[in-house]
Amino acid sequence: xxxxxxxxxxxxxxxxxxxxxxxxxxxxxxxxxxxxxxxxxxxxxxxxxxxxxxxxxxxxxxxxxxxxxxxxxxxxxxxxxxxxxxxxxxxxxxxxxxxxxxxxxxxxxxxxxxxxxxxxxxxxxxxxxxxxxxxxxxxxxxxxxxxxxxxxxxxxxxxxxxxxxxxxxxxxxxxxxxxxxxxxxxxxxxxxxxxxxxxxxxxxxxxxxxxxxxxxxxxxxxxxxxxxxxxxxxxxxxxxxx
Numbered sequence: 001x002x003x004x005x006x007x008x009x010x011x012x013x014x015x016x017x018x019x020x021x022x023x024x025x026x027x028x029x030x031x032x033x034x035x036x037x038x039x040x041x042x043x044x045x046x047x048x049x050x051x052x053x054x055x056x057x058x059x060x061x062x063x064x065x066x067x068x069x070x071x072x073x074x075x076x077x078x079x080x081x082x083x084x085x086x087x088x089x090x091x092x093x094x095x096x097x098x099x100x101x102x103x104x105x106x107x108x109x110x111x112x113x114x115x116x117x118x119x120x121x122x123x124x125x126x127x128x129x130x131x132x133x134x135x136x137x138x139x140x141x142x143x144x145x146x147x148x149x150x151x152x153x154x155x156x157x158x159x160x161x162x163x164x165x166x167x168x169x170x171x172x173x174x175x176x177x178x179x180x181x182x183x184x185x186x187x188x189x190x191x192x193x194x195x196x197x198x199x200x201x202x203x204x205x206x207x208x209x210x211x212x213x214x215x216x217x218x219x220x221x222x223x224x225x226x227x228x229x230x231x232x233x234x235x236x237x238x239x240x241x242x
């Protein structure tokens with residue numbers, strides 16, 4: 001008899017639990033449904049956004065390639081590249097840099113520098129792209145660039161840890177040579193030669209630069225031949241006048 005009562009109680013308890021579960025589902029089931037819809041919708045939006053970005057990048061790349069193939073005339077290619085539509089700032093920066101390259105080839109340095117400067121400004125916090133565009137502007141303008149503006153740009157580009165630090169330092173040395181400050185250029189080149197990560201091409205350029213300045217291209221030569229800076233120069237007394 002006890003077993004039958006226990007069985008009956010268990011059935012009643014189970015029915016009560018089931019009823020409570022159904023009541024909770026009727027009361028709060030819409031929340032679970034909403035969460036499911038949100039999850040599914042979020043996943044669908046991410047896939048759509050990814051597909052849209054991919055399609056945009058492909059369309060932009062195809063347009064750039066077509067513009068770069070627009071005949072032999074560099075000016076025409078520059079105009080075609082500049083006319084390519086950009087869907088986001090990063091594409092616009094890349095377009096301006098490529099247009100600047102074509103303008104340099106066409107010999108329109110002023111327009112090329114303007115394109116590079118626009119790209120550097122638009123790059124914002126993208127340090128690599130920003131510094132690349134600024135460096136291209138300095139290289140394109142060469143000695144015709146305003147000296148103050150060039151010095152300011154190279155000082156920023158050659159800051160320790162900057163993406164193009166060593167190239168900017170090399171350009172500083174070139175600027176010093178052009179300004180007639182040969183000894184300062186030699187000193188700077190010696191410092192660059194001691195830096196880690198120099199490519200063989202840059203080492204050769206630095207050595208060639210030293211040769212044109214009349215200095216030994218061997219980076220160790222300076223320490224072997226330089227006078228001891230701690231020695232005081234001999235004081236030459238003026239001769240007594242009769």
